[in-house]
Amino acid sequence: MSARRTIEVALGTSGLDAQGQPLRAPLVTQGAAAVALDRVPGPAPEPELEADHMLIKIGPQHPATHGVLRLVLELDGETVVRCIPHIGYLHCGFEKIGEYRQYNQIIPWTDREDYLNSPGNNVAFVLGAERLFGVGMTDRTKVLRVMLMELSRIISHLVWLGTTSVDIGAFTPFLWLYQERENVYNLLEAWVGARLTTTATRVGGMAADIPDGWLDGLKGFVKNFPKTLEESVRMLETNAIWAGRTVGLGAMSAPEAVNAGLSGPMLRASGVAYDVRKDFPYLDYETYDFDVPVGTQGDVYDRFLVRVEEMRQSVRILEQAVRRLPDGPVNIDDPRLILPPKHKATSEMESMIHHFKLVMEGPRPPAGECYVAVESPKGEKGYYFVSDGTSKPVRWRIRPPSFVNLSAIPKMVEGHLLSDVIAINASIDIVMGEIDR
């Protein structure tokens, strides 16, 4: 099957000398006379150091920009004087595409915007669509969706903590945390068959009910995950290097943060206890017992503490959700939205017509509009739908939390050192797929 190939290396190839060492290539060619490195006579001229500012461009192809962000920085020495962010390298026109899709057909697109939080986006989308259709969900689905939201909050924060620790110079937590992330992805795969792009929900229900024994897997995760989390956090929390690279950086005061529209851990680290789950509850979050962690300084270290505490609170919510999960169907009993069972669609004429019409024409919500926000790991994620009564939305707007959070980065980095820009940028927890959409 595999063709065998032999690669022969001739030592006489140009570029290698007789000992097999690379030749020193000529740097500049001027006509026929090649100027090689060792032929430059005398010492290099001293560069003229003036009090001039310097322009540094980070990205879009830079691992520390967490995607394709481009930052243009004006430096005075090593201090950032001015920062101009450039975005749009991943722009795909999700909102435009949504205007040409039926509601259930848009759900796969929500996987791909904030791809670290796909199940959470799926849930947020159907919450908005269900408001627009004027339908609800079954009690079982409500609890299953809470599980999805909290699992995706945990995996998103795990990626954040892992990649940020790599940015700042700690590699071990990255590996430990990604192992736990794998466990969550295994759970998601067992449930919906996909790991990253889950498409786990449908308008009016779920793609599938949880398989047998799935809850035991979740219980195992809930039991073991805090241990890994605490181990990793213990490595960082009182670590002098970690503290030195995070404390006091990129601080935003509470009024500044509210005025800039920050949300999620970014806002709460500044001391504003705004959490959509508490202030504008959905999925019966008001009946769960959990705390909203709030920082005091609003710097990178506080954002780290807030996110870590949020993971602990998510574990608490998951424990409660496992206890209260009721039996029953996952899909609502509404033929306008829910497909008939497959065995009926292939055996009964009425069900087949029903299936055909629902797939081809799509369910139609009444004309109207709604904005539904959830607390995503990045902050307030909102979907704004406008319907004119047809099966496709007139407007589907994503309110991306990390887009608004990132827009405040000039305020956060100006006055700090260039090396701190990496830490501050990491603390925003950006996902460019969501920012550019």
Added chain:
Amino acid sequence: MAAVASDSNGAPITPSNVPHSGAAANPTAAVLAARFGDAVIRSEVIWGETTVFVTREALHAVIRFLHDDPGERYDYLVDVTAVEYRDGARPIEVVWHLRALGHRRFLRLKVELPKRGPLWVPSVIDIYSGADWLERECFDMFGIRFEGHPDLRRLLLWEQYKEGYPLRKDFPLRGRFSRSEQLKQALAADPEARYSMEELSIADAFHSLPQDMRARLAERSAHDEREEGE
């Protein structure tokens, strides 16, 4: 088991008891109507969310009042966006979503812009600094000018983008130009064009460029200005 019920008119009734229309309005709507009179055109409640339509001339004063008034305190700007309907006769709507974090209230403001008229609304960046990118994106996607925005450039698309405004309904899904034309343009694109004059000049780097590159950049910007003037 949440089966969906519907009333005698066929309108669905949600389990959380949010009716399609007729829910209690946000009290701010009445306050605005009393204070701004004719500048508040109408208000409506859909799915429990209050929408207030205001004139574009009054919009800045309305948002300033909502932000500053101690009884309202809409201190959080959630979103700025726009809606264009498939019905060509309906005006374009610019939408502001506001939250009062203290009062836990949510309000939607709208300004209707007739399609034939000039598309502009006042910028609220002096009230909410978070409006910066939201307004730029709206300009980028719909071509609505936010008067007073200090840096109203394209955000997600590049500055040389010539095809128009993608979220407008007259913009085809695949873009205005054919795939081959788009490819031709991409291949012919000059990478230097991605660096705006403003960006280069912030560190006086422009003056340290080679003479020929400077001439090309100056020529291009003069060319762009000529095109905009036409």
